[in-house]
Amino acid sequence: MIAHDKLFPQCMFSRLDFGLKLFGALIIIIVACLATLPSVSSYQANTTLHALQEGAAKERAYNLVLSLLKDAETGQRGFLIGTDESFLEPYNIGVAGIPVALENLQRLASSDQERALTTRIASLSRAKVLEMDRSIRLKRAGDSQAAVDAVASQRGKLLMDELRTLFGRQLHVLAERRKVLRDELFTTLGYNSALGIGAAMACLVVIVATVLIVTRSLNKQAEAVNQSQLLAESNALLAKQSAVRAERLSVAADMLHALDSVKAPSELARMLPVFLRKLLPDTAGAVYLYRNSRDALELNASWNLTDKATPTIARDECWCLRLGKMHVATTQHDLFCDHGAPWIGKYASQTCVPMISQGDVVGVLMVLDDRREESPSDSMHIIALAEQLSLAISNVVLRDTLRHQSTVDPLTGLYNRRFFDESLKRELARAQRSQSACSVVMIDLDHFKRVNDTYGHEGGDLVLKAASHAIQQRVRASDVVCRYGGEELVLMLPDCSAEEAEKCAEGIRSSLAGIAIQHAGQTISGITASFGVAQWPGHGNGERDLISAADRALYAAKKGGRNKVMVAEVVTPALEDTYPQNGRETSLGVDTTV
Numbered sequence: 001m002i003a004h005d006k007l008f009p010q011c012m013f014s015r016l017d018f019g020l021k022l023f024g025a026l027i028i029i030i031v032a033c034l035a036t037l038p039s040v041s042s043y044q045a046n047t048t049l050h051a052l053q054e055g056a057a058k059e060r061a062y063n064l065v066l067s068l069l070k071d072a073e074t075g076q077r078g079f080l081i082g083t084d085e086s087f088l089e090p091y092n093i094g095v096a097g098i099p100v101a102l103e104n105l106q107r108l109a110s111s112d113q114e115r116a117l118t119t120r121i122a123s124l125s126r127a128k129v130l131e132m133d134r135s136i137r138l139k140r141a142g143d144s145q146a147a148v149d150a151v152a153s154q155r156g157k158l159l160m161d162e163l164r165t166l167f168g169r170q171l172h173v174l175a176e177r178r179k180v181l182r183d184e185l186f187t188t189l190g191y192n193s194a195l196g197i198g199a200a201m202a203c204l205v206v207i208v209a210t211v212l213i214v215t216r217s218l219n220k221q222a223e224a225v226n227q228s229q230l231l232a233e234s235n236a237l238l239a240k241q242s243a244v245r246a247e248r249l250s251v252a253a254d255m256l257h258a259l260d261s262v263k264a265p266s267e268l269a270r271m272l273p274v275f276l277r278k279l280l281p282d283t284a285g286a287v288y289l290y291r292n293s294r295d296a297l298e299l300n301a302s303w304n305l306t307d308k309a310t311p312t313i314a315r316d317e318c319w320c321l322r323l324g325k326m327h328v329a330t331t332q333h334d335l336f337c338d339h340g341a342p343w344i345g346k347y348a349s350q351t352c353v354p355m356i357s358q359g360d361v362v363g364v365l366m367v368l369d370d371r372r373e374e375s376p377s378d379s380m381h382i383i384a385l386a387e388q389l390s391l392a393i394s395n396v397v398l399r400d401t402l403r404h405q406s407t408v409d410p411l412t413g414l415y416n417r418r419f420f421d422e423s424l425k426r427e428l429a430r431a432q433r434s435q436s437a438c439s440v441v442m443i444d445l446d447h448f449k450r451v452n453d454t455y456g457h458e459g460g461d462l463v464l465k466a467a468s469h470a471i472q473q474r475v476r477a478s479d480v481v482c483r484y485g486g487e488e489l490v491l492m493l494p495d496c497s498a499e500e501a502e503k504c505a506e507g508i509r510s511s512l513a514g515i516a517i518q519h520a521g522q523t524i525s526g527i528t529a530s531f532g533v534a535q536w537p538g539h540g541n542g543e544r545d546l547i548s549a550a551d552r553a554l555y556a557a558k559k560g561g562r563n564k565v566m567v568a569e570v571v572t573p574a575l576e577d578t579y580p581q582n583g584r585e586t587s588l589g590v591d592t593t594v
Contacts, residue, residue, distance in 0.1 A: 355390035
């Protein structure tokens, strides 16, 4: 009897014809392929995404070193031109940050060629810092001419030119590499989708053929038929999951590509819902991001919500922030977040996931779902999506912060000289096309050195802030107010003649007289300024001529007793020789004791 039981499976197997055995082997191969395909697809996509992130980190590192060198060079030049130690603040910040940035740059190098490049960059950067430090020490020692000669030797310029060339070449290589990786990602996703669909179709064909053969060969084997049906359902589910996963990866890649081109965080509210509706179908939700003050989270984007989302939420109102991990609340689970109160009973579940980038919480992804059951793969998909969003949004915020820092003076909140030069050039080109006027007003606070000597640099900073605020209150929204350097400010007034600019300057001059600042138990008052007005056309052919004309008018106001508004006059050739074309140097070189 025992021998008969052992021989029964062998007899059953021997009864199967060759076609059935062949189809069974094909089914096993297809199932193995379908089981392996998601893992292979995820591995390839994750590898490419990791390479993209590594390339982005290198680009940020190269840009940071170049930015620190530029800031240091700007601070050096400002100090050599003027006499105020505060001009060295960008230099000190840049020099302090360069070693750490260079170390990070060398750490990110992944090849011998990159290591050699970063070593060369580090050597040139240190040489550039030593060159700048030598000229600053000469200036401090009182040998201004030696400091100027050191700069005129162009050694620092040659070092900086070589650094710019190295940075530009490497950034170009990284950009090309990023393009190649993106193409590889899109190609991989396309191949995976085609393989998944082809495998699913082949599986269905084989399953149908298998059922027919089993029905013809073993009419009495009902159990075998049932097993074939179960196998068919399992294969169809695997094929569907593979297709869904491939589609999600494709949409996620498109979303990351779009986020990479976002210029400001305000664009996220319009862009994120487009992709979140595809990545999380049949759901609703919102994305909350931390304010700059980190005291609360603000609604940034939402999709498919039946009621209006809460505009702001506190940190203790969301359980995922309290627990530091994903939190899922269902109708049977009463631990709903406070900010989810409007949707209790309207959705089967509420999922909140903290979006974390480099150890910092960027915001919260909230997903509302009508389905009564949620599979583990859905939870993993939401977590992975939150991780992708956190990194992409962090990069958007970082780019916006860097762009703001590069154009705005941190003390006064006004635009800096770099922004002014670019804006003036662009505005003069527009004025030339439209045959309209454009005026420039140079402003220099009178006796500012006396304010610093009497009340300290903190008092001087308060005066600069108050004067900047007063000026902003007296100009139009289309006007540009910039800190040109030190206590010198400049206005660009589009579509404004010299007469109108003079009236505007008079209004500003009057408003400055009413400023009173309390500082260290003292009252700082009696603030005055001198103004120089120039107009295009009439006082210059280009931006340099226009600024020089305004600077000469400012000098005339200073020479005429200060606290005046002077309009530029037609300049004779002899007068042009007296005043250099660089308006900034003229103003600083005339009266450094005010």
